[in-house]
Amino acid sequence: MRPMHAGHLGFACGAALGFLGDLALGDPRRGHPVAAFGKAAHAVEQRLWRDHRGYGALHTLLCAGGTAAGAALLARALRPSRPATVALTAATTWAVLGGTSLGREARAVGGALEAGDLEVARERLPHLCGRDPQALDGQQIARAVVESVAENTSDAVVGALVWGAVAGVPGLAGFRAVNTLDAMVGHKSPRLRRFGWASARLDDVVGWPGARLTAALTVLAGPDRRGAWRVARRDAGRHPSPNAGPVEAAFAGALGVRLGGTLAYAGRVEHRPVLGGENRPVEAADIERAVRLSRRVSLLALGTAIAARTVGSLCGGAVRSGITSSITSRRSSR
Numbered sequence: 001m002r003p004m005h006a007g008h009l010g011f012a013c014g015a016a017l018g019f020l021g022d023l024a025l026g027d028p029r030r031g032h033p034v035a036a037f038g039k040a041a042h043a044v045e046q047r048l049w050r051d052h053r054g055y056g057a058l059h060t061l062l063c064a065g066g067t068a069a070g071a072a073l074l075a076r077a078l079r080p081s082r083p084a085t086v087a088l089t090a091a092t093t094w095a096v097l098g099g100t101s102l103g104r105e106a107r108a109v110g111g112a113l114e115a116g117d118l119e120v121a122r123e124r125l126p127h128l129c130g131r132d133p134q135a136l137d138g139q140q141i142a143r144a145v146v147e148s149v150a151e152n153t154s155d156a157v158v159g160a161l162v163w164g165a166v167a168g169v170p171g172l173a174g175f176r177a178v179n180t181l182d183a184m185v186g187h188k189s190p191r192l193r194r195f196g197w198a199s200a201r202l203d204d205v206v207g208w209p210g211a212r213l214t215a216a217l218t219v220l221a222g223p224d225r226r227g228a229w230r231v232a233r234r235d236a237g238r239h240p241s242p243n244a245g246p247v248e249a250a251f252a253g254a255l256g257v258r259l260g261g262t263l264a265y266a267g268r269v270e271h272r273p274v275l276g277g278e279n280r281p282v283e284a285a286d287i288e289r290a291v292r293l294s295r296r297v298s299l300l301a302l303g304t305a306i307a308a309r310t311v312g313s314l315c316g317g318a319v320r321s322g323i324t325s326s327i328t329s330r331r332s333s334r
Contacts, residue, residue: 010082010085010086010089011089011164011165011168011306011309012306012309012310013086013089013090014085014086014087014088014089014090014092014093015089015090015093015161015164015302015305015306016302016306017086017089017090017093017094018089018090018091018092018093018094018095018097019093019094019097019298019302021090021093021094022093022094022097022098022099022100023099023100025094025100026100026101026104027098027100027101032095033095034095034096034176034180037063037067037176037177037180038180038184040063041059041063041177041180041181041184042184044059044062044063045059045184045185045195048062049195050195051191051194051195052194052195053194053195053197053198055195056185056194056195056196056197056198056199057197057198059181059185059195059198059199060178060181060198060199060202063177063181064174064177064178064181064199064202065174067173067174067176067177068170068171068173068174068177069170070173071092071169071170071172071173071174072169072170074088074169075088075168075169075170088169089164089168089169089172092169092172092173093160093161093164093172095176096160096172096173096175096176097156097157097160097161098152098156098157099153099156099157099294099295099298102128102148102149102152102153102156102157102291102294103149103291103294103295105124105127105128106128106145106148106149106287106290106291107287107288107291108124108127109121109124109125109128109141109142109145109287110142110145110284110285110287110288110291112124113138113141113142113284113287114284114285118137118138118141121133121138121141122134122136122141125141125144125145128144128145128148128149128152129144129145129147129148130187131144131263138284139281139282139283142282142283142284142286142287143257143258143259143261143281143282144263145287145290146251146255146257146259146282146286146287146290147244147248147251147259147260149251149287149290149291149294150218150244150247150248150250150251150259150290150294151243151244151247151248153214153247153294153297153298154207154210154211154214154243154244154247155179155207155210157294157297157298157301158210158211158213158214158217158297158298158301159175159179159206159207159209159210159211159214160172160175160176160179160210161210161301161302161304161305162175162209162210162213162301162305163175163206163210164305164309165304165305165306165308165309165312168309174206175206175210178199178202178203178206179203179206179207181199181202181203182196182199182200182202182203184196184199185199186199186200186203187200204241204242204243207243208242208243210243211242211243211244211246211247212246213301213304214246214247214250214297214301215232215236215246215247215249215250216250217297217300217301217304218232218247218250218251218254218293218297219232219250219254220300221254221293221296221297221300222250222251222253222254222255222293223254223255223256223289223293224253224254224255224256225254227253227254227256227276227279228250228251228253228254229253230253231249231250231252231253231275231276231279232246232249232250232253234249235249235252235260235273235274235275235276235277236249236250236275238260238273238275239260239272239273239275240272245275248260248275249275249276251290251293252275252276252279253276253279254293255286255289255290255293256276256279256280257276257279257280257281257282257283257286258274258275258276258277258278258279258280258281258282259274259275259276259282260272260273260274260275261274
């Protein structure tokens with residue numbers, strides 16, 4: 001088998017195994033590689049922090065760039081061994097995906113709401129998002145969970161698979177590093193408004209393709225395709241986030257619910273545009289529907305990533321083969 005075939009088959013097998021690993025195991029309670037990265041990034045932040053964009057950009061370069069470069073070196077070292085390449089791809093895919101843990105946490109909040117235990121639901125909500133749970137009633141908590149499931153379907157699954165298809169193991173690891181840095185320093189607190197600017201902007205850039213693919217797959221996989229398409233087209237641009245907007249709007253239309261509105265983050269209130277304003281409010285039962293939709297979208301994203309990587313590898317191999325043949329023929333004609 002030619003090397004170009006081995007490359008895309010290695011990614012296909014590794015990505016599928018890693019995806020299955022996430023389905024079966026979820027995230028470990030201890031020793032998660034992403035948590036280890038977070039500790040290292042925090043240590044670098046403590047050393048570099050200044051109220052300045054340049055120092056924040058250096059922090060982003062060292063943490064995200066270093067992760068991607070390290071992953072590239074490791075992948076290059078293991079390239080001669082196909083089993084090692086598959087194992088590395090599988091382990092990295094499992095480490096960067098978070099779909100199963102996302103579903104578990106969402107269902108835990110949904111179960112508490114359906115049981116009428118608002119206090120337990122409030123205790124569990126911070127595992128999903130940074131909103132102030134004490135300021136939310138049951139309906140608002142359900143809406144926050146559905147919005148978090150929608151956004152994190154892109155951030156925790158689809159976006160990583162997109163960059164895996166583009167750049168293999170370095171793409172998987174680099175995307176997760178950027179996304180983690182944005183969660184750590186990308187929010188607009190007074191201390192991090194300048195320092196976290198580079199991480200937030202880079203996260204917007206690398207999250208752009210995954211968010212659009214997530215929205216498109218939501219239209220395909222959702223129970224109401226026309227509704228998903230209509231709300232996504234009309235309301236996505238109203239959201240303040242360029243990447244959360246398309247995803248949340250598509251979920252709102254697909255599930256036939258109303259998302260957006262007033263939010264509370266640690267005492268700070270935001271009034272966001274409503275997505276799917278003609279739909280009904282979110283109910284606790286919609287959390288399970290959102291989780292199932294997220295799972296379908298994730299499976300479609302895996303297939304899309306494998307197909308794209310395969311096509312790209314085959315086309316690249318054909319181009320390289322054509323160039324080599326052309327050079328050889330020119331040399332022989334001399």
